[in-house]
Amino acid sequence: MLNDKKFSLYSLILMALMSVMMLLPLWNVIATAFSTNLDSMKPGLLLWPETFSVEGFEVLFNRLEFWRPFANTMFVTVIGVFLHVFLASVGGYVMAQPNLPGKHFLTGIILLTLTIPSQIIMVPLFIVFKDFHLLNTLTSLIVAELVSGFSILLMRNYFEQIPHSLLEAARIDGASNLTIFFKVYLPLTIPGLITVGLFDVVRKYNMFVKPLIFINDPEKITLQIALKSIVMLDNSTSSSDIVTNNVVAGAIVVALVPLVLFYPYIQKFFIKGAHAGAEKG
Amino acid sequence: MVLLPDAITSFVSFRKGSMDTRLLKKYAPLYVLITPIIIYFCVFIFYPLSQAFYISIQEFGLLGSSGFVGLDNYYTIFDDSDFLQVIENTIVLSLGITFFGFTLPIIPAIALVEITQMAAKRWFQTLIYLPNLFSWVIIIGIWMTFLSPAGSLNSVLISLGIIDAPILFFANEDYARGMIVFQTVWKDIGYTTVIYFSAILSINTDLYEAAEMDGATVWQKIWNITIPQLYPTMKIVFLITLLGSLRTFDSAYLMSNGLISHKITTLALYVYEQGILEFDLGIANAAGVILLIIAISLALAVQKITRNK
Known part of the structure; x- marks a missing residue:
């Protein structure tokens, strides 16, 4: 230029x-x-x-049983992302309906959820999870980020690109809301589902504060927390004598592998997202 | 935070709308679909938020509330010199992260646009974006390995005779804040660069051609065309970086140790320490509410200032 x-x-x-x-x-x-x-x-x-x-x-997997937190994170990520994408698309579908009475009110609620920093509600949220008996469960980590306003709005943008005439045609044919949602909307927004899903994969995989607060049980800790114990030489594991630098570095490399495998797809969708963001600005 | 004024507008315009029973019937299934999501938000976001305000004006122990104390918790923390230090840490870190996080990426963005080799351009984008995906544990782990006393950088500096003894990057209070700012910028620079990069690509090329005819130098073009054309994007990046930096938690938590934590304990980390570790809920929530007030007033102030321009 x-x-x-x-x-x-x-x-x-x-x-x-x-x-x-x-x-x-x-x-x-x-x-x-x-x-x-x-x-x-x-x-x-x-x-x-x-x-x-x-x-x-060898130390990492045989003596520190690093596979266990890895499996926990995979469990939370796979089930959590599936539910998150499903709920975000349900929410996005409703929010994409033109002329829906009360839409502004619903948009207001969703925007408000985005304005509240999670650290401020950290302590009361801990009490809520305690009251639901969710502490020390992997379920707590799935519940903690079950759906987000950000993902709903992202899905809404994809649904809004579907021509309105298609919806009216399906309605005239007598299709119910559910049929329209599953047979017309979802198949047309696969790129949107993938984008929301990939965002959530990275978010769930990197989740740190919530497992830190909600989970104590060593059987149930997630990858990032196990990695933290190794990197910070947490003496609670009584294994600091065997944690040499190559073990620390090995743990980092293992944690990087899934991200690097996903990276080509992530890059394709994320960078596109960043470009779109700039255009809107 | 960015969206607060929009949320308010939405509520206001809702009151103007009209409801019709026939329409309500038609849309009933949609309300059924969205209701669980709204309930979820109420239980896991709005209820805890109201509790944060409520607990902050209570004397709160292990067994729950033992009475209303008004603003006592707020007086207590503002009398605490540790808390004032926490406020200072949050502000200094925030300013550092925001300043470098929003200005530095302009340089690689301009450079990326000028690179003519397409393959190189793609590779550079790929490489600088990569750390953005890493969790803070990975980021700190990578830099702790590289900058440890017997690590690569210290070894090279010693063998070149530049320093006599290893620099303790993670255990020296003079470096603590700088290390957080540096690592945050390292993590986020690729993302912000891509945003600036696409904003530069959308600048009208006629402007550059006209400047060329007037004999403008490269620097004049950057200073008089590229930068002013980037202002709208810069405002958004500034606001996002500022609000993100106020929430600094993971990096400060992970870097904290006895030698440096007094320099890097942020408000968010203080809320965690008081609430989760000490279980002093009244104090923790008062600090949380203060963080919320700071964040919202800064967001509104920045939006007001930038809108007038």
């Missing part, structure tokens, strides 16, 4: 440097994860394992 060859070259160099800045610490962690226990503790620049080793991963 500026049409200047020299500036374009500087831009390339700047972005290359910035990419190194993003990648270098990450690369360092991967190299540490595949080093031996001893090598990982030695001072020095570590960008390639001196001796390739999976000792760290």
Whole structure:
């Protein structure tokens, strides 16, 4: 746009440097994860394992039973995201109905939920979960983010793009609301369902404050909390003697794998979302 | 927070609408569908919010409320020098995160637009966006590994003779706030860059061509066209970054240790410590309400200022 060859070259160099800045610490962690226990503790620049080793991963899975929090997170993520997407699309479907009496009122409620920072209601929410006997259950983590105003509004935007004539035609044919929802609306908004789902996958996978507050039982802790105990060398696990740097790095690498596998899809939908956001602004 | 004025407008316009029984019948199934969602919001958001206000004016112990105390909890925390330190931490961290988080990404966004090699452009976008997906545990874990006393950066700096002893990035109170700001910006810069990047792409190219004919230099074009054209996007990014930074919790929680926590305990973290760890519910909720008031007044102030311009 500026049409200047020299500036374009500087831009390339700047972005290359910035990419190194993003990648270098990450690369360092991967190299540490595949080093031996001893090598990982030695001072020095570590960008390639001196001796390739999976000792760290063995400790992680055999002695620290890292698979258990991983399985818990998978459980919460799979079931939680499924329910979240379903409820968000039900909400979005209702909110997308033109001329629905009271729509402004409902929109008001949904917008209001978005304005309340979760930290402010953290303590009363803890009491609510206690009263429902949900503390120390994985169900609490599914309930905690069952549906969100953000996802409902996102789904509404997708539903609103469906031509109104299609809805009227289905109504004239005698289709009920449920039939219209499942047979007409959902199949036409697959990209929307995927976007809302991917957002929620990342949110559930990274969930931190809620499992921190709601879950005490070591059998039920989630990945991020287990990772926290290892990274912060939480002595409550009485395993700090075996947690060498390669174990810490190994845990980070294991936690990164699902994100990296999902990344191409996430990037496709998220970056599109960010572009759309900018256009609206 | 951004949306508060819109929420108010929605409620006001609802009162103007009219209801018709025939319409109500037609739409009844839709109300049945949305009701569980509204109940969910009431139970898990609005009820806890009202409780936060209610508990903040009660003397609250393990067994529940033991009476109304008015604003006593508020007086108690404002008399506490720890709490004033917490307010200072929240403001300083917020200012740092907001300032760097909203200005710095403009540079890579401008650079990205000028890169002509399409493959490189895609790769750079992919790489800088990546940390945005990482949880705070991963972010802190990555940097703690890289910056540990025997870690890569300290080792290189020592062998180059730049420093004599390792820098304790995570255990020095002078670095604590800087480390939070740095890591937050590192995490979010890719996301914000993409927003600025698409905003720059939508600028009318005629402006640049006209400037070219007038003999404008690259810097003049950036300063006089790109930046002013970015103002609307910058306002939104500023507001989102500011409100997000006020909620700083995960990074401060994870970085806290005996040596530095007094410099980085934020309001959100204070609410957690008082409410969940100490179970001092009156104090915790008073702090929560103060956070809510700060957030809402800042949001309204920023919106008012930027709307007038």
